[in-house]
Amino acid sequence: MDTSKSEVLHDVPPYIRAYKDGTVERLVGYEVVPATLDPETGVSSKDIVIMPETGVSARLYRPKSTPTGEKLPLVVYFHGGAFCIASSQEPKYHASLNRLVAEANAVLVSVDYRLVPEHPLPAAYEDAWQAIQWVASHASGGGAEAYLKEGVDFGRVFLAGDSAGATLAHHTAIRAGKAGQELGLKLRGMVMIFPYFWGKEPIGLEVTDPFRKAMVDNWWAFVCPSDRGSDDPLINPFADGAPALEGLACNRVIVCVAEKDILRDRGRLYHEKLAKSGWQGEAEMVEIQGEDHVFHIFEPDSEKARDMVKRLASFIKRE
Template sequence: MDPAAMEKELVHDFSPFFRIYKEGRVERLMGTEFIPTSVDPKTGVESKDVVVSPKIGLSVRLYAPKLHNRNQKLPLLVYFHGGAFCFMSPFCAIYHNYLNTLVHEANVVAVSVEYRRAPEHPLPAAYDDSWTALKWIASHVNGDGPEDWLNFLADLDNVYLGGESAGGNISHHMGLRYGKQKLEGLKLAGIILVHPYFGGNEPIGAEANDLEKIEFTEMLWRLACPETTGRDDPLFNPLADPNWASLENTRVLVCVAEKDFYRDRGWCYFEKLKESGWEGVVEIMESKGEDHTFHLMNPTSEKALDLLKQIASFINTRPKA
């Protein structure tokens, strides 16, 4: 076939998110812009980019709020963006603006991870990159790591993992890996799963009413993880993992949206974790009348602000000893 024709021949069309062409080119349609770091004029939050591993192209964007007490270290939020493992970036306007707002509201230091994306880098690349980022953060435990913001501003005994959609999936798996391996230098205080991107072979709840979305979700998942065993792969369906309750015994906040296709998966995760004998504490919040990642699309809406405040409260409410 003529190379010019191959260039134009679509293999997968996941518009409005991304397209894949026969010759292998990936055309991302959302979250492709690069927003420079700055001091945000609305919140006073400052940001900067740091390369973690030049070898694999792993970098992070750091955020620090306007400090009122320079002698007090702040909780650290490690944030994993969504996008079905295939699109979006910490550097795009949606995530940059959201992290500025979240860091200001919660008064935390944040590390937003730019993991490698599928299909060019299929899973487990995103998981491995995220774990590498956590190990890099842990290298600052003695205050002599490569990044001063983490050495002097972040409380590594008070670390939260969070993200929405695919980022929620990553947050779960980082909590699971931490529970199995630990990570000297970091003490995990909580995990925040917002509209987590989970699935399973058997439809649950309202999923059974949307077979087209089930098919679409499976196509996306197989594209991100070509070697998967399917929708009951423990990477996609945490409940299919017999050891899933080895998740670190910490606090977990699950956030779901009433109209979201993945709502019932979030509720099932919450209920099964609570019943599993797991020794942590799990909470759930549902945003009525809203859909998947609505808070990113309409961040100033009343429900988005409610979700923001709930996340901030979760981070800043330490359990009683």
């Protein structure tokens, strides 16, 4: 791609550059691997189009084997990437989800939602909502994916995501709560892995690390040039006008944060406010010491990454 003659409109390191001529250059997260049978875990996967009108697809993961007639929990997963990079086919995400599926013995749908800047927000939020509606269509016997209808226990459906994907999970759970029985699906729980929440007024590490605070401010200003800035309810669940947490449509939530992550204190605050809200559910908190944001994606073989995946799998498997 020759961008030498085009003026840079937005430079958002280390992720992406957008040029005045409309060209978008993703610096990371653009690699893809095919869906296949993973020899290490025995997990198989395939890609499916779930919204033909927008072209949004998903990667469907199935664990190695299950007894005949046994129905498994279903995880609907949203990848991270600050809303502007990565995909359900990205190699590190593919490897990570193979491990989670094997450990949890669950079916997983990894949603390949549309990205900024080609598709401005709230497109990704709408895609997340459409994806859970697509899943719900199978619970009532409709839907085009036979394995979901035959192999999934729709009484055990979980929303999950890391970073921006955790933000999408939260908003989808809130919207599901508002929809109530009209959705046709009851969510069992939500897995929040290093959630990407933000706000104008610094807290915790944001106070002592103004450089990274400014960097995250810049990311959000790029993906959502709102007059509310970092207090837009899309990214700040406690901003004026944000939906109340007690509306979450699930009864169990686990929030994972990392000690060195600039987003750490927002995840802590989310857990704290959720536990103190009128939400009638159980909220768990996990903090990984000595690690930074989404370390498990970049260091999947580390002991802490394996332990974290086991903890999340246990949360999903618990009755």
